[in-house]
Amino acid sequence: MPQTVAFTKGHGTGNDFVVIADPDGALDLTDDHVAILCDRRFGIGGDGLLRVIRSTSIDEGAAAAASGAEWFMDYRNADGSVAEMCGNGTRVFAKYLVDTGLASLEEPLRIGTRAGVKTLTRSTLGFEVDLGRWDVDDDDVLVRARGLSVPRPGQHADLGNPHVVVALSSVEELQDLDLTVAPILDPAPPAGANVEFVVPEDPLVHDGVGRIRMRVFERGVGETLSCGTGVAAAALAVRHWAGAGAPEQWSVDVPGGRLGVRLVPHADGSHVLLSGPAALVYTGEITLA
Structure with a gap:
């Protein structure tokens, strides 16, 4: 009825x-x-x-x-x-x-x-x-996407939902991605994953804040102008790659605007916070x- x-x-x-x-x-x-x-x-x-x-x-x-x-x-x-x-x-x-x-x-x-x-x-x-709480692991995954000439390694990140983050070499490479077609993950996660493609700004860190750009393909949706947990996953992955001394605060530009990410200590471990x-x-x- x-x-x-x-x-x-x-x-x-x-x-x-x-x-x-x-x-x-x-x-x-x-x-x-x-x-x-x-x-x-x-x-x-x-x-x-x-x-x-x-x-x-x-x-x-x-x-x-x-x-x-x-x-x-x-x-x-x-x-x-x-x-x-x-x-x-x-x-x-x-x-x-x-x-x-x-x-x-x-x-x-x-x-x-x-x-x-x-x-x-x-x-x-x-x-x-x-x-x-969040988790970034080093399990190997290859990501194929239309617009990339060769598969790229992806970084798993878990924020209560699954993500795979892929580093690209330039803004032009980020812009040339065709995300009307779902990226292919090998091996494929059992429940699928959101896939984030990121490019660091130059310089990566300014006034103590890390800066990156991102596009995302969300499982069950397609490309979106923004993904909150994806923004956090992207910042955490780039921080992981940057190693010791990487900042705890990040600014992430997505097609729909800008979001903030910061890490704070908590009784049960490090928490990630998203603002926007x-x-x-x-x-x-x-x-x-």
């Missing part, structure tokens, strides 16, 4: 989302519904969908509810598939909660995700999210068949 739902369109540095409030989990949003809503020709259009639901109203939210996180970010890729987390999405999610009066940022805001509870605060760039803007663009209603 058709259902009419209210939605908000939002974005973080051009990484755009359909936001739907479903506090008590009453909506039946199938994978096909999500794919149509995110379709740029037949739907609203977006890189993904953020369902705003109470942690107590979704099975994956039990741990978040137990930790005091009232709201859970049910994130879905543009093809309808479920994803663990979205860094830019957390900022858009927080802005929606604050602007609609569902939450406040007078104190740090905790939201549940499939990659654990994430904490958000205000920052000079807009919002900052603690993405938590979030905007809500328009609201409306749509009827789902």
Whole structure:
């Protein structure tokens, strides 16, 4: 039976989302519904969908509810598939909660995700999210992409969702990539991975801040103007390659704008924090068949 739902369109540095409030989990949003809503020709259009639901109203939210996180970010890729987390999405999610009066940022805001509870605060760039602990390993992976003459080595990075980061030699090489076709990873990760292509600025470090440029192919989506966890993964990979003395703070330029990354000590180990803007663009209603 058709259902009419209210939605908000939002974005973080051009990484755009359909936001739907479903506090008590009453909506039946199938994978096909999500794919149509995110379709740029037949739907609203977006890189993904953020369902705003109470942690107590979704099975994956039990741990978040137990930790005091009232709201859970049910994130879905543009093809309808479920994803663990979205860094830019957390900022858009927080802005929606604050602007609609569902939450406040007078104190740090905790939201549940499939990659654990994430904490958000205000920052000079807009919002900052603690993405938590991270891991960079040296497992070998080769990446083939249209526009690259030979396969390139990739660096695995885990931020609750999987990434592979590839270093390129020049801005021209970055611009010449054709990311309308998915990069091929060998060996292929069982759950797939987001693939980030990065070029260091010259000089790499300015006033104690590392600087890189990045483009990204997101699994289940395609190329996006920005990817929050991908930005963090790219900064961590370049820091790993740079070795001892590499900065703890990074500025990352993506096609949709600029994001900040910084590392901070924490009781359970080093955490990576992502900062950047979030905007809500328009609201409306749509009827789902």
